[in-house]
Amino acid sequence: MPMNRDEFLLEMDEILDLPAGTLRGNEKLEELQNWDSTSLITFIALAESNNGVSISPGQIVTCATVADLLRLAQAESSAS
Amino acid sequence: MTTLPSDVLKSVRFPFVVADILRKRQMMKRELLKQTNLVPTRIAILGGSTTTEVKSMLELFLLAQGIQPTFYESGYNRYSEDVQFENPDLWNFKPSIVFIHTTWHNISAFPELLEADVDVEQRIRREMGRFEFLWEKIHAELGALIIQNNFDLPGLRPLGNLEASESFGRVNFVLRLNAEFASYARNHSRFLINDILYLSAQVGQAEWFRSTYWYSFHMAVSPIGTVALARNVAAMVKSVYGKSKKCLVLDLDNTLWGGVIGDDGVQNLILGRDHPVGEAFLDFQRYVKGLQRRGVILAVCSKNDLENAKEGFSHPDSVLKLEDFSAFKANWDPKPDNIRAIATELNIGLDSIVFVDDNPAERDFVAEQLPEVAVPNVGADVSSFAEVLEQERYFEVEKVVQDDLNRSAYYSSNAERSVGQSRFSDYGEFLASLEMTAEIGPFAPVYLERITQLINKTNQFNLTTRRYTSGEVVAIAQDPSFITLYGRLADKFGDNGLVSVLIGQVFDETVHVNLWLMSCRVLKREMEYAMFDVLIEQCQARGIRKIVGTYIPSKKNGMVASHYAGLDFRFMGATSEGGELWGYDVPATYSPRTRYIRKTADTLLATSPSADNESVASEA
Numbered sequence: 157m158p159m160n161r162d163e164f165l166l167e168m169d170e171i172l173d174l175p176a177g178t179l180r181g182n183e184k185l186e187e188l189q190n191w192d193s194t195s196l197i198t199f200i201a202l203a204e205s206n207n208g209v210s211i212s213p214g215q216i217v218t219c220a221t222v223a224d225l226l227r228l229a230q231a232e233s234s235a236s
Numbered sequence: 237m238t239t240l241p242s243d244v245l246k247s248v249r250f251p252f253v254v255a256d257i258l259r260k261r262q263m264m265k266r267e268l269l270k271q272t273n274l275v276p277t278r279i280a281i282l283g284g285s286t287t288t289e290v291k292s293m294l295e296l297f298l299l300a301q302g303i304q305p306t307f308y309e310s311g312y313n314r315y316s317e318d319v320q321f322e323n324p325d326l327w328n329f330k331p332s333i334v335f336i337h338t339t340w341h342n343i344s345a346f347p348e349l350l351e352a353d354v355d356v357e358q359r360i361r362r363e364m365g366r367f368e369f370l371w372e373k374i375h376a377e378l379g380a381l382i383i384q385n386n387f388d389l390p391g392l393r394p395l396g397n398l399e400a401s402e403s404f405g406r407v408n409f410v411l412r413l414n415a416e417f418a419s420y421a422r423n424h425s426r427f428l429i430n431d432i433l434y435l436s437a438q439v440g441q442a443e444w445f446r447s448t449y450w451y452s453f454h455m456a457v458s459p460i461g462t463v464a465l466a467r468n469v470a471a472m473v474k475s476v477y478g479k480s481k482k483c484l485v486l487d488l489d490n491t492l493w494g495g496v497i498g499d500d501g502v503q504n505l506i507l508g509r510d511h512p513v514g515e516a517f518l519d520f521q522r523y524v525k526g527l528q529r530r531g532v533i534l535a536v537c538s539k540n541d542l543e544n545a546k547e548g549f550s551h552p553d554s555v556l557k558l559e560d561f562s563a564f565k566a567n568w569d570p571k572p573d574n575i576r577a578i579a580t581e582l583n584i585g586l587d588s589i590v591f592v593d594d595n596p597a598e599r600d601f602v603a604e605q606l607p608e609v610a611v612p613n614v615g616a617d618v619s620s621f622a623e624v625l626e627q628e629r630y631f632e633v634e635k636v637v638q639d640d641l642n643r644s645a646y647y648s649s650n651a652e653r654s655v656g657q658s659r660f661s662d663y664g665e666f667l668a669s670l671e672m673t674a675e676i677g678p679f680a681p682v683y684l685e686r687i688t689q690l691i692n693k694t695n696q697f698n699l700t701t702r703r704y705t706s707g708e709v710v711a712i713a714q715d716p717s718f719i720t721l722y723g724r725l726a727d728k729f730g731d732n733g734l735v736s737v738l739i740g741q742v743f744d745e746t747v748h749v750n751l752w753l754m755s756c757r758v759l760k761r762e763m764e765y766a767m768f769d770v771l772i773e774q775c776q777a778r779g780i781r782k783i784v785g786t787y788i789p790s791k792k793n794g795m796v797a798s799h800y801a802g803l804d805f806r807f808m809g810a811t812s813e814g815g816e817l818w819g820y821d822v823p824a825t826y827s828p829r830t831r832y833i834r835k836t837a838d839t840l841l842a843t844s845p846s847a848d849n850e851s852v853a854s855e856a
Contacts (some may be wrong), residue, residue: 173262
């Protein structure tokens with residue numbers, strides 16, 4: 157998963173089937189219509205296959221916004 | 237930027253990027269749904285683990301095959317209970333296909349350490365009994381075709397290599413169970429194995445099962461593994477609906493051999509075991525030969541002088557011989573023109589063709605000019621050609637039936653028929669010279685696979701283009717309220733195999749012909765007259781006084797627009813779906829229309845309704 161914020165947001169747009177440029181980062185996950193188990197699994201799978209970082213669902217539960225997901229991916233990436 | 241369904245189709249072709257598919261699946265689905273002429277199907281996924289991801293990916297790959305599924309999804313690990321206790325939601329869903337997505341996690345109990353062989357055997361019988369109960373209930377009560385996973389291997393091996401060799405070992409146990417599943421598949425129709433043992437090895441055991449997904453979501457297969465699984469199941473469903481390809485069109489230079497035959501000469505071609513690249517060409521030829529032997533039609537499309545091109549097959553190491561090809565185009569015309577000519581010559585649709593060429597410019601040109609033709613991105617390295625064809629699963633079949641083995645021989649002898657035709661000035665004289673014999677009768681168990689295959693792939697001589705699953709075909713064959721007819725046609729050049737199918741439903745003294753089709757192999761041979769003659773005999777025997785035929789126009793069946801008029805039916809009116817109804821009063825005395833086809837004794841035997849009904853029932 158790209159660590160550049162803009163690229164990350166564009167990728168999340170695709171995962172959530174939103175027009176490119178929709179997400180700004182401050183959106184609450186619980187308010188995003190397509191944030192479901194499929195998109196969650198996709199997020200984990202892409203983080204792993206693109207960046208080699210392992211994110212557990214438990215860690216995602218602590219995320220409230222799209223920006224939190226980015227921080228999680230960045231933190232895991234820099235830690236790995 | 238706008239994405240077209242054709243762009244999406246490219247992105248699900250091998251080699252593809254799994255991450256792209258995962259990320260863009262919603263957009264891809266939306267675009268693929270814009271395709272026209274999608275074939276609907278109803279699939280029940282009965283899961284031994286979470287199946288959300290399986291459903292999502294399967295939908296995507298089915299849409300890419302032109303099939304639009306509606307799904308039923310069992311609750312988590314409710315695959316057995318749903319069937320055993322007849323979940324009304326499942327029963328009301330009336331699936332055409334039941335996909336049982338079980339994995340090694342669903343083996344109820346592995347053998348104990350040092351368990352005696354006889355007890356392990358008992359354990360296998362119990363496990364088989366549990367599954368056979370489900371399969372038989374699904375077949376008997378839902379009438380659906382079953383796609384059943386075999387078992388992948390457990391990720392951990394507490395006994396190390398002994399897991400494989402000891403009868404109580406878990407690897408050994410899984411492999412024995414898989415052999416039992418395979419045996420059941422060999423002996424039962426409408427039952428197909430989804431070979432996840434192979435898929436897990438192909439993806440890599442460590443990638444196939446990831447404990448993260450198991451413990452977090454109870455997914456028995458990782459998202460990456462699920463992509464492989466869904467592609468495989470979609471290919472199987474594609475074959476059930478007769479959407480597999482029929483013909484492989486091949487370039488020659490640097491595709492079937494190394495070098496350019498026109499420049500290098502046959503003696504300098506790179507082909508054979510004495511050269512590393514030559515060995516790769518040899519192995520690709522062997523792979524192609526294997527496809528040809530199981531019924532894939534081969535054709536050549538090469539920019540070459542004809543005689544030069546043919547000479548290549550005289551190379552001592554060439555596994556492929558000239559007679560393996562049913563059409564041969566070697567000239568300097570554009571390849572799309574030649575491929576069109578091949579389709580016409582073989583009487584097949586362009587959408588039945590796969591084109592393989594090492595030259596990317598030729599591939600692009602054909603793909604652009606003939607979007608119906610499948611043009612895999614085989615690259616320029618012969619060592620990957622077969623793998624790409626394999627990965628695309630173009631030629632997936634439900635079963636190999638005798639007619640498949642005869643198909644190439646048929647297309648080759650068709651050339652002889654054409655030569656023969658040119659010797660006669662009168663077409664009737666030509667037909668008489670063919671010495672044709674037909675076997676026509678009610679659906680017989682031995683032909684049900686082929687009948688289903690024809691029903692689901694015939695587009696041109698097909699009055700209604702109605703598709704039926706194998707389960708529906710079996711049910712119709714057993715139902716006395718239907719008249720069913722199959723027709724086989726042979727001539728002095730060979731056996732054309734089973735080429736025509738008719739299904740009529742009887743209401744009092746009227747039969748409604750719901751389906752009437754014929755393979756284009758035998759157009760203009762009066763086989764439709766032979767079928768009609770037997771239909772009349774059946775009607776007379778059953779006291780049926782009227783035949784109502786339906787014609788539903790499609791993009792491909794224009795050739796039968798006047799079929800009923802030609803048989804002296806009268807137009808009755810239009811149907812609400814844009815079809816036409818045609819009526820025919822069955823006369824008390826009838827003169828057969830067939831002039832050049834002799835019906836065999838088998839036909840008379842087969843048309844005895846009582847004998848046939850018993851034989852179908854015994855199969856079921």
